[in-house]
Amino acid sequence: MLQLESLFARNPVSPALKCAVMAIGGAEDKVRGRQILTAFVQRSGGSDAVIGVIPSASREPDAMGRLYHDIFMEIGAKDVEILLVADRSDAESAEILAKMARCSGLFMSGGDQLRLSALLDETPLLEQLRTQVWQGQSVLAGTSAGAAVMGHVMIASGGSNEPPNRSLVDMATGLGIIPDVIVDQHFHNRNRLARLISAISAHPDKLGIGxxxxxxxxxxxxxTVRVMGKGAVTIVDPRDVNYTNFSQVEVTSPLSIYNLRVHILSHADCYNLNTHQVQHQSSSLPSL
Incomplete structure (x- = not known):
């Protein structure tokens, strides 16, 4: 029998935030309505927004930085800083830290979450980023890999088209912006429910966000977690799980998990991290 009560007592699912954090599943509209990116700029100050782009997860960070620079300027931001961290020494640069300090919004691009975590983890830049977000100085958004790194632990890689099992997912250390969640991206588009369940089985004190x-x-x-956009957000909540064979079976054997709770939320639906209740709030977001 798996006992979860003590785990949740040690690790409450309650982000220490004073402004919004936007986790984006990747492939966000960059051309037409740009609903999500526009909402990010608006949350960051609208016409007064200074956006800092961190393109370090990308294999082509210069090109990725320029892409988002142009998008955010077209949306109407006041200024855009490209915070180019190509190696860990850049994450200690006084010049880059000074640029980041003036940003009312910070945006982490897609790419490889392991690369992003390796470049930023335990650096002055990450410490300052957390401070700016947690103290309400900067709105944070991350897309794809930039969303995957939000938790204290993150999904580094994994498969699909299999039942949940211990070998299906590889975990690594994330950036700990919202420590008590595990975020997966491109979720239903790449059939990733089984790997998120596998990750949650290994870390039953976390909440899965697909x-x-x-x-x-x-x-x-x-x-409150609010859903915005064309697809869905899947919540995998293990709080009521009373049994799993995770520690008893071979790494490739299917997992048994009893009383796992799953919610599928679409645009304008909400999930309360404190009460673990779902809510539809259609008046809170513009229609699509």
Whole structure:
């Protein structure tokens, strides 16, 4: 029998935020309506927004930085800083830290979450980023890999088209912006439910957040997660799980998990991280 009560007592699912964090499932609309990216700029100050782009997860960070620079300027931001961290020494640069300090919004691009974590983990830049977000100085958004790194632990890689099992997912250390969640991206688009369940089975004190493409899980300071975009956000909640064979079976054997709770939320639906209740709030977001 798996006992979860003590785990949740040690690790409450309650982000220490004073402004919004936007976890985007990847492939967000960059051309037409740009609903999610526009919402990010608006949350960051609208015409007064100074956006800092961190393109370090990308294999072509210069090109990725320029792409988002142009998008955010076209949306109407006041200024855009490209915070180019190509190696860990850049994450200690006084010049880059000074640029980041003036940003009312910070945006982490897609790419490889392991690369992003390796470049930023335990650096002055990450410490300052957390401070700016947690103290309400900067709105944070991350897409694809930039969303996957939000938790204290993250999915580094994994498979699909198999039942949940211990070998299906590889975990690594994330950036700990919202420590008590595990975020997966491109979710239903790449059939990733089994790997998120596998990750949660290994870390039953966390809450699973699976985000579809062109979809955003918007974490509010009051503990509400609001869904925005074309797809769905899947919540995998293990709080009521009373049995799993995770520690008893071979790594490739299917897992048994009893009383796992799953919610599928679409645009304008909400999930309360404090009460673990779902809510539809159609008046809170513009229609698509």
């Amino acid at each position: 985000i579809d493409e062109d979809t955003c899980a918007l974490f509010e300071p009051d503990g």
